[in-house]
Amino acid sequence: METLIAALRSLLPHDSVITDPVRLRTYECDGLTYHRATPGVVVLPATAEQVARVVRLCNDFGVPFVARGSGTGLSGGALPREDGVLIVTSKMRAILEVDLDNRRAVVEPGVTNLAITEAVRDRGHYYAPDPSSQQICSIGGNVAENSGGAHCLKYGFTVNHVEACEIVTPDGDLVTLDRMDPGYDLLGAFVGSEGTLGIATKITVRLCRAPESVTTVLAAFGSIEQGGEAVSAIIGAGIVPAAIEMMDALAIEAAEAAVACAYPEGAGAVLIVELDGPAAEVERQFAQLREICSGAFELRVAADPAERAAIWKGRKSAFAAVGRISPAYIVQDGVVPRTSLPGVLAAIDRLSAEHRIKVANVFHAGDGNLHPLVLFDDAEPGAGERAEVVSGAILDLCIEHGGSITGEHGVGVDKSRYMPRMFSEDDLDTMQLVRCAFDPRGLANPGKVFPTPRLCGEVPGVRKGVHPLVESGKAEQF
């Protein structure tokens, strides 16, 4: 490590190489704070070329490297290696180009998600994927996690909004993956690869035109079941809202305690539905929606942006808010087919009762993405373990119902052990072929996503010409 650090210092400006133990410790975890490791060394490159040089150096020394954006990840994807280099993109925060004529922006990886929208909002455009962490999280992190947001039901995920990505490959080459290029969709494979296929150093994103009209509705139901039925009816009516979010009573209680969101009292569930698009279309869909939500005991419609923000306030603060009603909690992220939601929620209730662990439910109801908040008191002996059991059992429920162990937070270190429950050994080995093509030496963010991956080994020799068996006549049986 000492010689590597000396070499890094010769490559980068002095203040871009961090070795001071106190400063190193500020990078020891991401948003998932119970996995921690002090990085061997932290570098803050300012250019793609510097990233490439650092990665080449890691290759020379056979040392692993981990990319880090803003460190808001919730699966330990940016967990550093004590024997490795942490490459932080916080000095790469330039918006390089805004090209509204082609509805694109070219940005450096450290730019925050919201900064892109802010750069074009006054010209009637925005960047669509909107994770709740959008004020802080970096676009590089979004690309690595294929992040979604409340509005991805209608608009899709990061992968649907990235047109090109310049990357430093795990062996230190600078290449551009472009949707326009013929050949394999390497860009599609790269997005969502959690930093294991290289480091994004420049990203071209698609910009969307702001919709003409937005209508945000808050519907309060007596029970989660009624809320769920309304969601089914909306989809059944052929409406694709920009967002459909649901919160249960416990989550509402937490939000109330934290931000006084003033959601209707006594609600077993609230549904937030946002319709957007051409005014004439939104108007018609709103009429349908009103009909569908006739079972709601209260229906609020936001008349202006301030009222819209008030409706969203409770939902957006829900994660942090449970801190008000519980000393400790686990944020889970799983997906089930939307129509399985009622059954899965009932099963979560049973788990909760059985293990005496409360679960608050906040979810993207439109696409079946659950964010159960598993609450416990870390001062109570055994409570943490019981919460872990419930949290894990929820993922098993997701798998049983044909869903996924993660809808947006990624696998990281946290869920790699669940991968074999969702995928067969052959599935995982096949994914590993992609890994080996990009990173044969396994230096890019090792230990993430896949449980104990196999070594890549040599590519079997390429055989050409007539097979010996055919030549000898043995293979002509048919």
Place this chain on the structure above:
Amino acid sequence: MTLAATGVTVRRAGEKDSVSGVVPRWVALPETVEEISAVLRACEEQDLAVVPAGGGTKLHWGHPPERCDVLLDMCCMNEIIEHAAGDLVVRTQAGVTMDALAATLAGKGQELALDPPFAEHTTVGGTLATATAGPRAFRYGTARDLLIGITVVLADGTVAKSGGKVVKNVAGYDLGKLFTGSRGTLGVIAEATFRLHPLPPERRWIVTRTKVADLAGEPLRRLAASQAEPSAVEIDCPDGRNATIAVLVEGSAAGQRAPALRDVLGDGTITAEPPDWWGLILMDDVLLEVRFPPARTVETLAAVGETRFSFRGSPVTGQAYLELWDDVSEEELTAVVDRLRARIEALGGRVTVPASPYEGVDRWGHVSTLPLMRRVKERFDPGRRMSPGRFVGGI
């Protein structure tokens, strides 16, 4: 194991089974994922090269295969496994035709928002493996954006899946994206799961004729940015000077939204039917594809106008096919492609040649990520037995 010993239906191939002039020895007709796997395992043991085939409508695209022993005909993999209408998801075998799929989905008021022409012949697998864009790519993206899960069979018979049957899912690498557009060179697509959309209650096309010169500047940009939200904008331009523009608006209140789009165009007819050329290519023995920045549409049209090719495609996504109605010699085609490529690349675009009877033509141009693609190919198909040589750089 021999092919015969797999128990899978196999017949001797004939002239009509040829792939770009290469006649295979056998045609295998698997009916299940396991049968595909058994065929590929046998081919691995016997070192037989395989080309997967769907409806065969684009089988002549790309280079002729270096060798082809077995044509893997997917026609018997024709079951729609599950249409979960409430989840807006469908899971289907890859040999199902796009028409059959559309009919089933329409029964529940839904659709897969792709527009492959001649859908009665084209298959799900062929559509994925070809992965081109149709008109509505502007709103819905292309096949890769709608695919949420895939089951593939690798050259050695390994069956692998990624994704799943939920719309939102970030567990593991997305093999679906990698196989979409892989032209049969990485393995066989056996099953696919897609996200669906509700069938739009109304559709209107606004159609107008114009001079290409009049398109310069505002109108196209304003169409793309219109808050009336068109689903597609297509241009048909046979000669680089005169063009027909058609704009599709769909959804509820399409009729109400159409006039706003007509105002952007200046004038036009509003109809409930597409123009007869909409999303169609009739001649594809020789076919060029251009990709270009939408803001350079007019220059692109002008550059194409200097050739004998006609232009049909989208000024808002920046993708078009160039069709040719007469014969062309190898020399002429090579010269046209070289010249056009230089012009379009200077605009920030690309020219490729999906179909050509001549091997002298540079089909792909320079692809900077080719070394990485070769590494992917080597990992997935180390024996070079899956459609060898057919795709970029002879992959």
